[in-house]
Amino acid sequence: MRLGCAAACLVFALGAGSASADEPGPASFDYLYIEANEGGSSGGHVAIRFGAETFHFQHHGGGMLRLQRDHSDAFIHTYTRLRNRPIHAQRVAVTPETYALLRRRFSDRLVLEARQFAILASLQADRDLLTRQGDAGSAPATVPLRAAGLFAVPDAAHVANGAYAAVISAARARFGDDILVRRRDEIARALAALLIPSGEAVEPPPRPHAYAAAPESFTQRAAELLEARTALDVLEGGGPLRADVVRSAELDELALDDGEVAALRAFAGRLEERAADLVGSRRPDYGSALLLALARLGTVARSVHAHRLALLDAYQADAPRLEPAELDAHATVLPVLLDEARAELAAARRVLRGSALLREADFTALESAGNRFLELHAASAHGSALRLASGPLLPSRSAPGTLPDVAPGIAPDERAALAHAAERRADEYATELQRLYGYDLLTRNCVSEIFREIAAALAADDLSGQALACTGSDARLGGCIDPAARLRFIPFLAANAVAAEYQVIASDEVPSYRDGALAAMYARENDLAVFLRESNVISSTIYRPRAADSPFLFFTDDTVLTRPLFGAVNLVVGLGASAAGVLLLPTGDAELLLRGLRGTLFSLPELAFANIRKGSFAHVPRTAPAPPDLPTHVDS
Amino acid sequence: MSNRAMDNVGRFLAAAAAAAVLSLGCSFSDSSKSISDSISGSSGSISDSSTSSSGSDDKKSSQSEALYREDVRNYTAAYVRDGGDVASFQRGLGSIAREHGLSDWEAAPATWTGVGEGLKRAAASPQQLDTMSRELAGDDVAKQREIARGYTGPG
Numbered sequence: 002m003r004l005g006c007a008a009a010c011l012v013f014a015l016g017a018g019s020a021s022a023d024e025p026g027p028a029s030f031d032y033l034y035i036e037a038n039e040g041g042s043s044g045g046h047v048a049i050r051f052g053a054e055t056f057h058f059q060h061h062g063g064g065m066l067r068l069q070r071d072h073s074d075a076f077i078h079t080y081t082r083l084r085n086r087p088i089h090a091q092r093v094a095v096t097p098e099t100y101a102l103l104r105r106r107f108s109d110r111l112v113l114e115a116r117q118f119a120i121l122a123s124l125q126a127d128r129d130l131l132t133r134q135g136d137a138g139s140a141p142a143t144v145p146l147r148a149a150g151l152f153a154v155p156d157a158a159h160v161a162n163g164a165y166a167a168v169i170s171a172a173r174a175r176f177g178d179d180i181l182v183r184r185r186d187e188i189a190r191a192l193a194a195l196l197i198p199s200g201e202a203v204e205p206p207p208r209p210h211a212y213a214a215a216p217e218s219f220t221q222r223a224a225e226l227l228e229a230r231t232a233l234d235v236l237e238g239g240g241p242l243r244a245d246v247v248r249s250a251e252l253d254e255l256a257l258d259d260g261e262v263a264a265l266r267a268f269a270g271r272l273e274e275r276a277a278d279l280v281g282s283r284r285p286d287y288g289s290a291l292l293l294a295l296a297r298l299g300t301v302a303r304s305v306h307a308h309r310l311a312l313l314d315a316y317q318a319d320a321p322r323l324e325p326a327e328l329d330a331h332a333t334v335l336p337v338l339l340d341e342a343r344a345e346l347a348a349a350r351r352v353l354r355g356s357a358l359l360r361e362a363d364f365t366a367l368e369s370a371g372n373r374f375l376e377l378h379a380a381s382a383h384g385s386a387l388r389l390a391s392g393p394l395l396p397s398r399s400a401p402g403t404l405p406d407v408a409p410g411i412a413p414d415e416r417a418a419l420a421h422a423a424e425r426r427a428d429e430y431a432t433e434l435q436r437l438y439g440y441d442l443l444t445r446n447c448v449s450e451i452f453r454e455i456a457a458a459l460a461a462d463d464l465s466g467q468a469l470a471c472t473g474s475d476a477r478l479g480g481c482i483d484p485a486a487r488l489r490f491i492p493f494l495a496a497n498a499v500a501a502e503y504q505v506i507a508s509d510e511v512p513s514y515r516d517g518a519l520a521a522m523y524a525r526e527n528d529l530a531v532f533l534r535e536s537n538v539i540s541s542t543i544y545r546p547r548a549a550d551s552p553f554l555f556f557t558d559d560t561v562l563t564r565p566l567f568g569a570v571n572l573v574v575g576l577g578a579s580a581a582g583v584l585l586l587p588t589g590d591a592e593l594l595l596r597g598l599r600g601t602l603f604s605l606p607e608l609a610f611a612n613i614r615k616g617s618f619a620h621v622p623r624t625a626p627a628p629p630d631l632p633t634h635v636d637s
Numbered sequence: 638m639s640n641r642a643m644d645n646v647g648r649f650l651a652a653a654a655a656a657a658v659l660s661l662g663c664s665f666s667d668s669s670k671s672i673s674d675s676i677s678g679s680s681g682s683i684s685d686s687s688t689s690s691s692g693s694d695d696k697k698s699s700q701s702e703a704l705y706r707e708d709v710r711n712y713t714a715a716y717v718r719d720g721g722d723v724a725s726f727q728r729g730l731g732s733i734a735r736e737h738g739l740s741d742w743e744a745a746p747a748t749w750t751g752v753g754e755g756l757k758r759a760a761a762s763p764q765q766l767d768t769m770s771r772e773l774a775g776d777d778v779a780k781q782r783e784i785a786r787g788y789t790g791p792g
Contacts, residue, residue, distance in 0.1 A: 040665075059663065059664050109711045109714075112708050112711050112733060113711075113712075113715055115732070211719050212716050212718065214719070214720065215725045217724070279743075282743060284743065285727055286727070289740065362701065362705075387672070392738075393736075393738030446663050447664065448663075620672055621673075
């Protein structure tokens with residue numbers, strides 16, 4: 002039985018809405034199996050999709066398996082187009098209540114797991130700080146102060162200029178004339194009373210799927226207090242923005258019309274009100290939020306004054322970057338990316354022309370789009386390095402803040418003991434997280450965790466961390482998949498298990514980018530000509546060899562019969578590259594050798610009719626024609 | 638042997654080869670990024686939806702806000718259920734907000750609605766509602782109203 006595309010395409014309707022986690026939702030979810038490729042996941046990958054959200058487990062550095070949530074259309078774009086991997090989707094029928102239970106389980110885990118890793122990071126920061134302090138002759142300890150790096154340190158000639166007089170006035174009206182004095186006193190007292198956790202302090206061990214209680218981190222609290230003090234300094238002193246954090250350019254794309262200027266002026270008024278509120282806020286980390294609000298007031302004022310968008314540099318200091326020499330390899334892609342960034346900026350600017358008051362989320366979207374556009378423009382026009390970042394870009398450039406002596410009057414051996422205790426606490430927490438989330442190829446991987454979460458979501462009682470409880474899954478999904486049984490931890494066998502155990506009402510495949518492009522070529526050209534031209538990386542018009550892929554000559558993902566023959570040639574190519582790499586070793590360049598060895602390894606399965614390597618793409622425009630729809634099968 | 642069977646055998650061999658030779662299973666989180674990460678959306682953080690260039694900006698924006706509210710709700714429900722101190726809870730709220738592109742989470746009504754919904758989901762008593770309202774919102778009537786709206790609403 003077959004369904005037409007009208008139904009099939011629902012599976013991958015981009016931007017499909019998703020119901021609230023607690024509301025009755027659509028009566029199905031999608032189980033996604035992503036075929037293997039070299040690099041990211043040579044064993045294949047799986048994900049579970051709830052409308053616009055796709056959840057999947059990724060193997061992180063440090064041997065951890067972490068849950069990730071992506072926008073569904075971006076997930077499909079990344080895997081099928083950039084990574085050139087077909088996705089096999091199975092739609093599973095469920096009741097709205099079951100849908101809500103499943104989605105809530107994954108959503109919950111996302112925030113609770115993230116909190117546990119944040120606690121680990123704060124424990125490790127305490128450890129690092131105390132260890133450094135223990136070193137003889139060490140420099141005064143510093144902690145990074147979020148958003149403090151957006152402002153220049155005023156020099157001796159700087160005089161308070163009243164730049165934020167309206168904020169101060171509003172804060173005094175709201176919280177009393179002495180609010181700034183009171184806040185400074187609070188900060189000074191809290192800094193003086195900061196305590197290093199004693200050697201006896203013990204963290205409650207993290208539990209799966211539970212809110213983790215977090216003891217106060219010495220480093221985090223110190224940073225918060227210093228951020229607050231810096232924010233008050235900037236507020237009262239009119240601290241200037243650093244010249245290198247303000248981004249603008251004489252470009253038409255940044256020119257503002259009167260309506261947009263009016264919208265920004267209104268936003269500035271609102272921002273002043275909010276900055277005043279933050280002065281009296283009870284949240285512990287109000288300092289960094291106040292710093293950002295003040296910095297944004299500065300760029301908005303410049304935008305209004307010049308009728309040209311000026312934005313804070315929103316990239317993280319450690320953002321990955323492509324140096325100019327590396328960008329040469331992407332010369333043809335840069336203009337395409339710039340066009341896309343220009344379109345994104347134009348879309349983000351639409352909020353300036355609407356009637357609704359600009360919210361922070363809207364302004365962040367505008368900042369993000371503007372930063373990406375300016376970054377790509379600088380790389381294209383001036384050959385600058387290109388910084389890379391996904392997601393919303395929230396300006397947060399940090400500056401080091403010097404701590405008072407963290408352990409005054411404490412003997413060196415006692416300091417060492419405190420440092421040792423901090424190290425023990427961080428190590429124990431890391432060990433527990435490793436026990437809960439440590440990646441294991443066979444027992445805890447992207448497949449096993451999805452099925453465990455499904456079973457736990459539908460179990461009568463939360464049995465997290467215990468044996469698989471199948472009762473609820475059996476009742477609600479028609480079956481239960483134990484990843485430990487019958488090799489079902491392997492992605493493609495797990496996909497078969499889904500078809501066998503759950504109530505799958507439809508299945509579909511989204512072809513890889515190359516498969517889709519090939520299908521279109523076969524439809525309009527001579528088959529033999531297409532095959533001969535596109536079967537290899539030299540004459541292919543779809544694919545260009547790239548350093549991220551291992552060296553190979555023939556594609557083997559779209560052909561079965563010739564796979565061993567092509568694989569043998571690829572093996573020779575891999576061995577040849579390895580040999581050339583050996584010759585380059587004396588120059589200190591091991592890159593070619595490593596790529597050659599990888600090419601050799603990924604050619605071996607091809608000799609036995611198995612394909613892993615498919616090639617990948619640095620960029621595929623999101624405006625590229627969608628892959629052709631393949632027939633959708635309904636399993637009876 | 639049918640095509641499907643051959644396909645399965647091929648995939649099994651591929652998976653076995655990958656596992657045996659490379660010990661690589663699931664997708665690896667790649668911190669090095671590709672050039673496609675120079676624009677939003679390609680890497681797919683759910684919060685990217687607010688910057689999408691597609692036509693339905695309003696819908697995407699409200700969807701993004703709804704996801705933020707849900708994260709706050711889920712986080713609040715777990716906090717109410719398992720306990721902890723308020724300052725630490727607020728720091729967690731700050732982290733969630735930053736993921737969604739917000740630094741001033743106190744100014745976002747969705748924060749307070751989400752807190753109210755989380756209290757409801759955790760089956761918090763009216764006394765717990767009052768206590769948490771006071772601890773988080775102080776005497777700010779607008780925030781308290783949003784919390785109450787989330788607590789009594791359908792979400």
